[in-house]
Amino acid sequence: MQLSSFDFQQNHFQLFGLAQSYRIDAAQLEQQYRALQAQVHPDKSAHLPDAEQRLSMQRATLVNEAYRTLNNPLRRARYLLSLHGVDIQEENNTMMPLDFLTAQMEWREAVSEAQQARDAAALAQLETRMKLETREFEAQLAVKIDTEKDYAAAAGLVRKLRFMEKLAEEIHAAYDAIDL
Amino acid sequence: MALLQISEPGMSTAPHQHRLAVGIDLGTTNSLVATVRNGISVVLNDENGRAMLPSVVRYLADGGVAVGEAAQTMQSEDAANTIVSVKRFMGRGLKDVGEISRLPYRFADAPSSGQAASPFATSGGSGQGSGMLQLRTVAGIKSPVEVSAEILKVLRSRAEAALGGELVGAVITVPAYFDDAQRQATKDAARLAGLNVLRLLNEPTAAAIAYGLDNAAEGVYAVYDLGGGTFDISILRLSRGVFEVLAANGDSALGGDDFDHRIHCWLLEKNRLSALGPRDTRLLLTHARAAKEQLTEHAEARITAVLSTGEMIDSVLTRSEFHAMSQNLVQRTLQPLRRALRDAKLDIADIKGVVMVGGATRMPQVQHAVGEFFGQTPLTNLDPDKVVALGAAIQANLLAGNRSGDDWLLLDVIPLSLGIETMGGLVEKIIPRNSTIPTARAQEFTTFKDGQTAMSIHVAQGERELVSDCRSLAKFELRGIPAMVAGAARIRVTFQVDADGLLNVSAREMGSGIEAAIAVKPSYGLSDAEITRMLQESTQHAQGDMQARALREQQTEAGQLLEAVQHALEQDGGLLDQAGRTQIEIRMGALRDTLHLADHLSIKRAVIALNDATVGFAQARMDKSVARALAGRNISELDEK
Numbered sequence: 001m002q003l004s005s006f007d008f009q010q011n012h013f014q015l016f017g018l019a020q021s022y023r024i025d026a027a028q029l030e031q032q033y034r035a036l037q038a039q040v041h042p043d044k045s046a047h048l049p050d051a052e053q054r055l056s057m058q059r060a061t062l063v064n065e066a067y068r069t070l071n072n073p074l075r076r077a078r079y080l081l082s083l084h085g086v087d088i089q090e091e092n093n094t095m096m097p098l099d100f101l102t103a104q105m106e107w108r109e110a111v112s113e114a115q116q117a118r119d120a121a122a123l124a125q126l127e128t129r130m131k132l133e134t135r136e137f138e139a140q141l142a143v144k145i146d147t148e149k150d151y152a153a154a155a156g157l158v159r160k161l162r163f164m165e166k167l168a169e170e171i172h173a174a175y176d177a178i179d180l
Numbered sequence: 181m182a183l184l185q186i187s188e189p190g191m192s193t194a195p196h197q198h199r200l201a202v203g204i205d206l207g208t209t210n211s212l213v214a215t216v217r218n219g220i221s222v223v224l225n226d227e228n229g230r231a232m233l234p235s236v237v238r239y240l241a242d243g244g245v246a247v248g249e250a251a252q253t254m255q256s257e258d259a260a261n262t263i264v265s266v267k268r269f270m271g272r273g274l275k276d277v278g279e280i281s282r283l284p285y286r287f288a289d290a291p292s293s294g295q296a297a298s299p300f301a302t303s304g305g306s307g308q309g310s311g312m313l314q315l316r317t318v319a320g321i322k323s324p325v326e327v328s329a330e331i332l333k334v335l336r337s338r339a340e341a342a343l344g345g346e347l348v349g350a351v352i353t354v355p356a357y358f359d360d361a362q363r364q365a366t367k368d369a370a371r372l373a374g375l376n377v378l379r380l381l382n383e384p385t386a387a388a389i390a391y392g393l394d395n396a397a398e399g400v401y402a403v404y405d406l407g408g409g410t411f412d413i414s415i416l417r418l419s420r421g422v423f424e425v426l427a428a429n430g431d432s433a434l435g436g437d438d439f440d441h442r443i444h445c446w447l448l449e450k451n452r453l454s455a456l457g458p459r460d461t462r463l464l465l466t467h468a469r470a471a472k473e474q475l476t477e478h479a480e481a482r483i484t485a486v487l488s489t490g491e492m493i494d495s496v497l498t499r500s501e502f503h504a505m506s507q508n509l510v511q512r513t514l515q516p517l518r519r520a521l522r523d524a525k526l527d528i529a530d531i532k533g534v535v536m537v538g539g540a541t542r543m544p545q546v547q548h549a550v551g552e553f554f555g556q557t558p559l560t561n562l563d564p565d566k567v568v569a570l571g572a573a574i575q576a577n578l579l580a581g582n583r584s585g586d587d588w589l590l591l592d593v594i595p596l597s598l599g600i601e602t603m604g605g606l607v608e609k610i611i612p613r614n615s616t617i618p619t620a621r622a623q624e625f626t627t628f629k630d631g632q633t634a635m636s637i638h639v640a641q642g643e644r645e646l647v648s649d650c651r652s653l654a655k656f657e658l659r660g661i662p663a664m665v666a667g668a669a670r671i672r673v674t675f676q677v678d679a680d681g682l683l684n685v686s687a688r689e690m691g692s693g694i695e696a697a698i699a700v701k702p703s704y705g706l707s708d709a710e711i712t713r714m715l716q717e718s719t720q721h722a723q724g725d726m727q728a729r730a731l732r733e734q735q736t737e738a739g740q741l742l743e744a745v746q747h748a749l750e751q752d753g754g755l756l757d758q759a760g761r762t763q764i765e766i767r768m769g770a771l772r773d774t775l776h777l778a779d780h781l782s783i784k785r786a787v788i789a790l791n792d793a794t795v796g797f798a799q800a801r802m803d804k805s806v807a808r809a810l811a812g813r814n815i816s817e818l819d820e821k
Contacts, residue, residue, distance in 0.1 A: 034422055038589050042618060042679040046378050047199070047348070047581035057678055061618045068615070172522065179518055 006040065006059055011083060012066035022080055022145040024070065033067045073138045074161045077145065077154065086151045088158050100160060107167050115174040123178070127171050134164045199348045201378065201580035202339045203386070203572025206328060206352055206366065208267040208408030208435055209539065211235050212566060213335040214573035215343060216582070221390065221570040224342045227735050232565060233338075235408075237330045238262040239319035247334045256466060259284035259458035261317045265437055266331075268409045269324035270369075271361030274313045278433070282441070284458025286316040312365065325369045332373035341732035349378035351576035353568050355410040356382035357430030357516075357595050359641050360653050360683050367680065378579040380680040383407070384414035385425060385592055386571030387537040391562060392418045393574065393588070399532035400426070402520075404550050404558065405568075406513065407538040409435035413516050415524045415531070421588040426524035427614050428595040429516035434509065436472070436540035442505045443468035443497065447483065450495050460487045467493075475499050476542050503545045510549045517553060523614050534558040539565050591616050594677050601638035601647040610675050613643065620676040624690075631663040637673060639685065658687050734780040738771055738787050745794060748801060755800040767793045 013020045016032040038044075040059035045052050069075045081088055107130070114122035137157055144154040202224075205212045210232040214223045223231045230249075238251035239261045246254070255262045263285070269277065274287055314321050332352075339347060352370050354363055363380055370377045384403035391397060397418050405412040412430040416423055444464050448454065456464070463485055471481035475497070485493040521528065534550060536558045541547065550558050578587065593614045599607040600623070610621050625635065636657045642650030661669050670690040677683050745768060753761065771786040 034589065037591065038587070041589060041591075043379070043575075043579055043590055046579035057618045057676075060679070061620045061676065064616045064619050175522055176519060179515055 008058075008062065012070050012079060015063070015066050016070065018070070020080070020083065022073075022077060022142045024076070026071070029067070029070055033063065036063045073141070074158065074165055077141050077158050077161070080145060081151055081154060081158065084151055086155055088155045090159055090162055093159060096159065096163075100163075104163050104167070108170065111167070111170050111174050115177055118178050120175070120178060123171060123174055127168075130164065130167055130171065134161065134168070137161050137164065199580040199582055200339075200343045200345050201349050201351070201573075201576040201582070202335075202343075202347060203351045203381075203569050203574070203576045204332065204335055204353065204370075204375075205383070205386075205569035205572060206267065206331065206354075206369075207235055207568075208265050208410060208437065209235055210408070210565065211331050211335060212569035213339050214566070214569040215339065216573050216577035221573045221577075223566050223569055224339055226338055227732060233331065233334060235266065235331050236262060236264050237266065237327045239317035239322065241318045243319050245319075245330050247330050256459050256463040259462040260286060261319070262462075263315060263317075263322075263327045264462075265409055266324050266327040268433065268437070269313055269315075270328065271312060271359070271363075271365040272324075273311065277313065282444075282461060284461050288314040288316050288321055312361075325365050325372060328366070328369035329372035332370055332375060336373055336375055337732065341736050344733065344736070347375065348580050349376040349576065351379050351381050351386075351572045351579060352377055353381050353383045353386050353572050354681075355405075355407070355430065355432055356384050356412040356414050356425075356428040357410065357432045358681075359432070359596055359651050360598075360681070361651065362432065363681055367682070377680075378576055380682070381572055381575055382412070382414065382425070382428065382592055382595075382681075383410075383568045384412045384428070384535075384537060385416070385423065385590065386569075386575065387535055387562070387567045388414070388416050388418070388423055388571070389574055389588070389590070390567045390571035391535050391559070392416075392423060397533070400524075400526065400530050401533050401535060402517070402531050402554065403535045403537055404513070404517075404541065405430075405537040406540040406546060407435050408540065409433070409437050411435060411513050411516065413513070413520045415520050415526065421586070422591065423588060424591040425593045425614075425616075426526070427520040428593055429520040429523070430595070431512065431516060434512055436469075436538070438509050439472050439506050439540065439543070440465055440468040442509065443471055443483075443502065446497070446501075446505055447493065447495060451491075451493055453487075453491075457488065460489075463487070464493070471497055472502070472543070475502050476544060499544075506543075506545065510545055513546075514549065514553055528554055531556075535562065535567075536560050537562075537564050537567055592679075592681070593617060594619070594681055596641045596651075597643055598639065598641050598653075598675060598677070598683060599650070600673075601640060605647050606645055607640050607642070607647050607650055611677060615677075617681055618676070618678050620674055622672055622674045625671045625673060626667050627661065627664065627669045628666055630666050632666065632669070633661045633663055634659045635661065635671070637685075637687075639675075639683070653683065654685075656685070661689055662692055664691075731778060731780040731783075734783040734787070735775060738775060738783050741787055741790060742768060742771060745790065748794075748797065752797075752801050752804065755804065756797055760797065764790070764793050764797065 011020070016029055016036070018024055018029060018032070037060060040056055040063055042053060042056045042060055045056040048056075069079050078088060078090075107126070110126055111123070114126060137160055141154055141157045141161070144150045144157060200215070202213050202215045203221075205214075212223055212231055212233065214221055216222075225231050226233065226248075233248045234252040236248065236251040236255060238246040238254055238258060240246065251262055252264075255264055274280065277283075280287060312323055312325070314323050315327070336347065336350075350370065352366060352375070354366050358366070367377055367380060384405045387403050387405065388401060391403075392401070398420075400415065400417050403412070403414045403416065405414070410430065410432050411434040412428065414428045415426045417426055418424075444461075447464055447468065448456075467483045467485050471483050474481040478499070480496055480498045482496050483493060487493065531554055534554050534556065536547065536550070541550075541558075541560070541564050547558055547560065575590070594611060594617050595613060597609045597613040598611040599609040602608045610623055611619060625637070627635065634657055636655060638647065638655045639653045640647050640650035641653050644650050658671060661671065668691075671687055672690055673685060673687045675683060675685055745764065749756075749761070749764070756764070767786070767790040771783070771790050774782045774786045777783070
């Protein structure tokens with residue numbers, strides 16, 4: 001890609017030359033990311049005048065942000081839905097199915113118990129289950145977005161995945177807390 | 181130098197346009213400078229052949245400054261004016277330095293620097309506490325930035341003398357776990373030393389470049405870097421010319437110095453000593469360090485010293501005693517290892533190799549603990565003292581624009597999360613740790629009272645939940661917000677972290693579009709005015725510096741000439757008759773004699789004399805080398821050239 005053609009208005013999928021869908025080719029994304037950074041990274045312009053260094057920093061910042069967004073399933077879904085003009089209402093829509101909320105409560109309690117008991121094995125088990133469940137939601141998300149184009153249902157799944165992400169953060173923090 | 185210009189026909193005689201750039205490892209204990217010469221990264225030695233410059237600066241009553249060995253030898257005698265391990269003070273306030281009472285310095289707590297006013301009015305200055313600590317010396321109050329700049333100045337002139345020209349820039353290495361204040365202080369020091377900073381490069385990353393390029397390494401590697409005062413762990417993925425840092429962790433206040441202190445405390449206890457003066461404290465620390473180094477090779481070390489009271493110290497420390505007393509220091513490095521692995525979402529089994537960096541990794545107990553943790557023998561085939569400088573030089577060469585065709589890409593991360601203070605003294609993370617840099621994140625704020633025209637933002641760095649447990653980077657105020665009803669104003673604050681890992685904050689009121697940029701350096705940084713003052717002060721010593729520089733340049737040139745002539749004599753000595761050879765040898769001897777004189781003009785005269793004596797010899801060698809190249813070729817081949 002020529003630098004002159006670098007367009008700050010492109011969306012993240014266009015930037016990496018990817019089709020605009022939830023299912024993506026991770027290997028291609030990574031390859032495109034590296035190829036782009038090889039062009040725009042500030043290390044390539046460190047010997048150039050300040051203005052070019054600044055432009056390079058802005059381009060590399062955008063490429064990093066785009067990669068960070070597309071490389072993560074939750075962020076990618078969020079971004080796709082925003083491109084479709086869907087309001088996910090992550091902050092203010094707390095209407096979740098009761099069984100989901102109950103399950104979340106149980107998860108949190110289990111993490112907190114494992115932390116208090118300093119039980120790394122229990123944490124690892126919870127982590128495995130959490131990952132499995134997260135993958136299940138992601139598989140549903142792919143169907144809702146790419147196949148059925150049911151964006152309202154997809155928004156609901158994004159809200160659920162946000163809970164799972166919080167849970168992953170708590171497990172991570174519990175590991176750190178145990179490991180004094 | 182006619183002799184140096186001889187090269188094989190077909191090869192360019194003039195060195196190609198090469199932009200002079202260096203890598204500098206500004207270490208806690210020692211500092212080094214390296215450069216890429218003829219495609220190979222080399223450490224530049226001083227005129228006595230020493231690569232390492234002790235990071236010690238002594239201030240004299242007449243305003244003079246001694247750096248390196250000269251300062252180090254006086255560190256006990258003049259402890260209060262001889263600053264050792266200044267890196268530990270960079271970007272740090274008095275309250276951050278735990279061991280103040282056992283350090284032989286007179287500290288001054290500096291007022292935090294003011295913040296330049298800017299349009300849509302940001303006013304900075306940390307409301308809480310103080311700025312970077314300062315040191316009272318016989319030559320006045322000095323900031324750690326000024327002290328570090330003295331070390332950098334010496335390395336800069338060493339490099340310029342060796343390379344014979346002005347540097348276009350330098351890559352300065354910093355611990356990966358350095359926060360924004362420590363990085364900014366390092367960059368300020370380089371600026372003060374007259375260096376153009378091409379990049380602040382993380383030390384383990386620099387080591388990975390040197391190791392990775394040298395060994396064509398592919399896969400996931402851990403770099404364990406235990407220096408004099410800092411500990412870093414970085415996990416990198418090396419693949420097809422890309423060095424990608426997956427996670428960095430560490431402890432910016434843990435290093436070889438702490439092992440010295442353990443021995444020091446043991447000495448005090450064993451000899452029932454208390455409250456030593458600065459001189460004796462430094463004396464025992466120096467002996468402690470020597471004992472530590474001795475225990476790498478030997479089972480025990482004997483420490484003998486005479487204190488200023490006349491009291492005699494004579495103690496024997498065994499390796500097992502030393503290992504026992506330092507065991508928890510070694511253990512403290514393992515927690516960051518586990519955290520870095522978790523952040524990188526990797527298991528120990530994923531790590532292909534462990535690169536050991538930093539002089540403190542020579543300690544057997546460290547190598548043992550790291551080997552046990554990773555279940556593999558760490559890679560110690562690199563010189564742990566030099567690898568960081570060598571890697572920095574390679575990166576500097578690339579950044580200066582000296583392309584070799586086989587470029588690589590470096591993707592590094594910010595080591596500590598950046599956040600802002602929210603209600604209740606909590607921190608809301610804006611940029612999480614291990615984000616690939618450069619990176620930016622925007623956050624919108626609004627007013628919570630009718631007619632509110634100002635709001636303050638407190639930026640902090642760290643992983644803890646409470647702002648009081650994180651490092652305060654800056655507090656600044658956004659003023660001149662158009663008066664509106666509560667919640668109507670929308671202020672978008674952008675946090676940009678550049679490729680040096682430094683934060684810049686800009687704010688924009690979305691309704692009016694008024695913008696302000698704030699470089700975040702108030703809490704512990706230096707203002708531009710302070711740097712200007714320091715630059716002025718340093719030019720007062722410039723005259724002496726120039727003479728010293730001319731001397732070093734001449735010494736270098738003389739050294740190179742002597743080496744070249746010696747080489748030519750060994751290779752083609754047969755081209756000379758006895759008289760011609762004697763003539764050259766006499767003048768070589770004369771030149772060697774002048775090297776010890778501190779007089780650059782004498783050296784220059786002797787250089788010219790030796791050059792004159794070798795003209796005929798050079799011509800004869802040239803003829804021989806042309807004849808050799810022409811042998812076996814026909815005329816038509818030559819015509820085509």
